[in-house]
Amino acid sequence: MQIHVVQRNQTIYSIAEAYSIPASDIVEANEIPNPNRLVVGQTLVIPIVGSYYWVQPGDSLWSIARKFNMNYQELARVNSISVGQTLSVGFRLYIPPRPRTRAEINAYVEPRGTTVAPALEESAREAAPYLTYLAPFSFQAQRDGSLKEPLLNQFPAIARNNRVVLMMVITNQENDQFSSELGRILLNDIPVQNRFLDNIVATAKKYGFRDIHFDFEHLRPADREAYNTFLRKAKARFQQQGWLMSTALAPKTSATQQGEWYEAHDYKAQGEIADFVVIMTYEWGYSGGPAQAVSPIGPVRRVIEYALTEMPASKIMMGQNLYGYDWTLPFVQGTVARAVSPQQAIQIAADNNVAIQYSQRAQAPFFRYTDGAGRQHEVWFEDARSIQAKFNLIKELRLRGISYWKLGLSFPQNWLLIENNFDVVKRA
Numbered sequence: 448m449q450i451h452v453v454q455r456n457q458t459i460y461s462i463a464e465a466y467s468i469p470a471s472d473i474v475e476a477n478e479i480p481n482p483n484r485l486v487v488g489q490t491l492v493i494p495i496v497g498s499y500y501w502v503q504p505g506d507s508l509w510s511i512a513r514k515f516n517m518n519y520q521e522l523a524r525v526n527s528i529s530v531g532q533t534l535s536v537g538f539r540l541y542i543p544p545r546p547r548t549r550a551e552i553n554a555y556v557e558p559r560g561t562t563v564a565p566a567l568e569e570s571a572r573e574a575a576p577y578l579t580y581l582a583p584f585s586f587q588a589q590r591d592g593s594l595k596e597p598l599l600n601q602f603p604a605i606a607r608n609n610r611v612v613l614m615m616v617i618t619n620q621e622n623d624q625f626s627s628e629l630g631r632i633l634l635n636d637i638p639v640q641n642r643f644l645d646n647i648v649a650t651a652k653k654y655g656f657r658d659i660h661f662d663f664e665h666l667r668p669a670d671r672e673a674y675n676t677f678l679r680k681a682k683a684r685f686q687q688q689g690w691l692m693s694t695a696l697a698p699k700t701s702a703t704q705q706g707e708w709y710e711a712h713d714y715k716a717q718g719e720i721a722d723f724v725v726i727m728t729y730e731w732g733y734s735g736g737p738a739q740a741v742s743p744i745g746p747v748r749r750v751i752e753y754a755l756t757e758m759p760a761s762k763i764m765m766g767q768n769l770y771g772y773d774w775t776l777p778f779v780q781g782t783v784a785r786a787v788s789p790q791q792a793i794q795i796a797a798d799n800n801v802a803i804q805y806s807q808r809a810q811a812p813f814f815r816y817t818d819g820a821g822r823q824h825e826v827w828f829e830d831a832r833s834i835q836a837k838f839n840l841i842k843e844l845r846l847r848g849i850s851y852w853k854l855g856l857s858f859p860q861n862w863l864l865i866e867n868n869f870d871v872v873k874r875a
Contacts, residue, residue, distance in 0.1 A: 448867040449498035450831045452805075453489045466493050478790065478859045486796045488803030488812070490831040492863045502538040515542050550841065550869040551848035553580040553614065553725065553764060556855065558598040568601055570854045575609035577865045579848065579872045580658060582614035586650065587621070590632050592642030594650055603654050610875040614693070615656035617647065618663070625665035627707075634666075634673040644684055651690065657875070659685050660725075662695035666711035675716040682720055691722040698728050698750040698766075702757070718758025725850040726754055729768040734784045738774040738825040742767060743809035744836050751844060764850040767837055769858050771828025776815075788856035792828035803830075810836040831860040838868045848872075 451462060459482040463470035474482050476494040500511060508530060512519035523530045526540050534540075556571050558564070571581060583602050587595040594617070606613040619630040633643055647659060659681065666674060682692045694717050697708045702715070717724055728747040732739040747765070754763055771792050772784035787795065792812075796803050799816035806813060813827045841849060848869075851861075865871065 448863060449493040449495060450835060451491045451493050452832070453485045453487055453491065455487050457485065459483070459485060462491065462493075466495060466499060468493070468495060476859070476863060478857070480790075480794070481797070484797045486793055486801075486803055488805065488814070489793055489796070490812075490860065492831050492860045494863065497544045498542045500540045500542055502534045502536055502540065504536055506534060506536075508532070508534060511540060516545070517542070544867075547868060547870045548842055549872055550846075551579040551723075551764065551872045551874075552577055552865060552869070553582055553848070553850040554578055555582045555584045555616065555851065555853045556602065557584040557853050558600070561598075563598045563600040564855075567855045568605070570857075571602060571605050574854055574862065575605050575611050577862050577871055578609070578611045579874055580612045580614045580850075581606045582616045582660060584853070585616040585618040585620065585662065586647075588617060588619055588629060588633055588643060590629060590639070592633075592639040592646060594643075594646050596650070599654065606875070607655065610873040612657045612691070612874045613655055614658040614660045615647070615651050615654075616660045616662055619666070625663075627665050627667050627670075630663055630666040630674075630711075631670060634670050634677050640677065640680075644681060647681075648684065648688065651688070656690070658691040658693055658722075660693045660695065663711075664695070664697065665707055668707075668710035671711045671713055674711055675713055675720065678717065678720045692720075693723045693725065694721045695725045695727060696754075698726055698746075700749050700753045714754055714757035718754075718762055721762065723762045723764055723847055724754075724758070725764045725766055726750060727766040727852075729766050729852065732772060732827050734772055734786065735782075737778040738772070738776070738784070738827060740806065740809035740811035740813070740827050741771060741829075742833075742837075743806075743811060744833075744840070745808065747837070748840060751840070751846070755844065760845045761847050763846045764848050765837065765841060765846055766850050766852060767834075768829065769851050769853060769856045769861065771826060773824055773826045776823040776825055786856075787826065787828060788858060789828050789830060789860070790857040792826050795826060805832060829858065829861075831864060834861050834864055835868075838864060842868070 459470045472494050477491050509519045512522040554574055583597050619626055621629055685692050696712050699709050728750050729742040731746055732741040770786050773787050774784040796814050801814050801816045803812050803814045811833045812830045815825050
């Protein structure tokens with residue numbers, strides 16, 4: 448597959464002709480709602496085996512082969528040209544597909560309200576072939592050790608039918624907010640803790656969960672060791688059942704990082720105890736803050752590189768957002784940006800007739816527009832380029848895989864690129 452960035456005056460038909468495929472294949476693969484309204488700067492995943500490269504000034508067969516980590520003689524053979532042939536600018540070379548690597552893929556799904564929206568269930572069904580784990584969010588721990596269950600509907604059946612491990616996400620949330628006091632009780636009151644573990648085991652057996660995932664956040668720094676001790680106890684209990692145990696970690700860059708979200712998360716200990724961890728490498732740009740990329744590549748890399756000093760790469764799943772935000776400018780503290788899917792972001796750009804730009808530093812797309820009321824907006828989101836940059840990082844650092852927050856936000860290019868980059872591990 449190939450990522451194509453739409454240039455000025457290009458049409459879906461001229462792009463299709465350049466790649467020698469039907470325009471309908473591109474439209475279908477990218478779920479383009481209006482093929483006659485492409486946005487300059489919009490990315491398209493071209494559904495071909497391998498990719499094409501057009502010769503640029505100064506290129507040689509050797510330099511092009513090196514760019515794609517190939518032998519120049521093999522590149523010449525594949526394209527039926529001689530190794531000494533002069534390449535003219537604009538000449539099209541075929542690049543064979545590169546080997547895929549094994550990776551585990553997780554996706555959280557968050558049903559809210561009193562019913563599961565059919566579209567959310569369908570989103571899980573469409574993603575399931577590309578997943579190792581499906582994680583309904585969340586079972587909320589109670590102060591007496593009981594559990595408040597999320598709406599599950601068909602999620603267990605979807606997981607089972609697609610050989611996906613059902614992940615039981617357990618949080619210390621009360622009224623949809625992480626509670627340090629609830630955490631204190633669960634980690635220090637041993638009778639409550641024992642009931643809590645009993646209830647987890649009974650519930651996991653009931654629904655068929657095979658990974659128990661603790662997303663305990665906003666814990667007191669004083670409970671750092673208590674959390675480690677609890678995880679060791681839980682791990683021993685779940686191991687008897689043949690289950691995995693995983694945890695979610697705040698994005699730290701040092702063991703001594705201060706702050707209420709960081710101090711109780713011990714990377715070294717959790718890397719030793721858990722079967723794997725999900726590091727929440729997103730929300731640098733968040734709904735209540737100023738406009739910026741949600742998961743800029745530089746900060747993401749720094750977090751992962753620190754994690755690698757504390758635990759093996761085979762235990763690390765990199766967190767990734769499936770959403771972006773639309774901020775009203777100028778940013779005012781207390782205001783909230785609107786969450787948008789990648790597909791919605793492209794539609795906003797099309798409706799306002801603005802080009803999509805790309806930050807090389809953040810490795811993320813963005814654009815600005817003015818709404819009907821004259822207010823300025825800035826939108827940061829994800830596209831094929833930004834996701835491919837994260838996939839490249841996963842492969843470079845040999846991580847276990849990637850974990851998405853969250854399903855229900857349309858981003859068809861992501862799943863195309865997973866298939867192109869990875870052999871998804873199926874554990875069920």
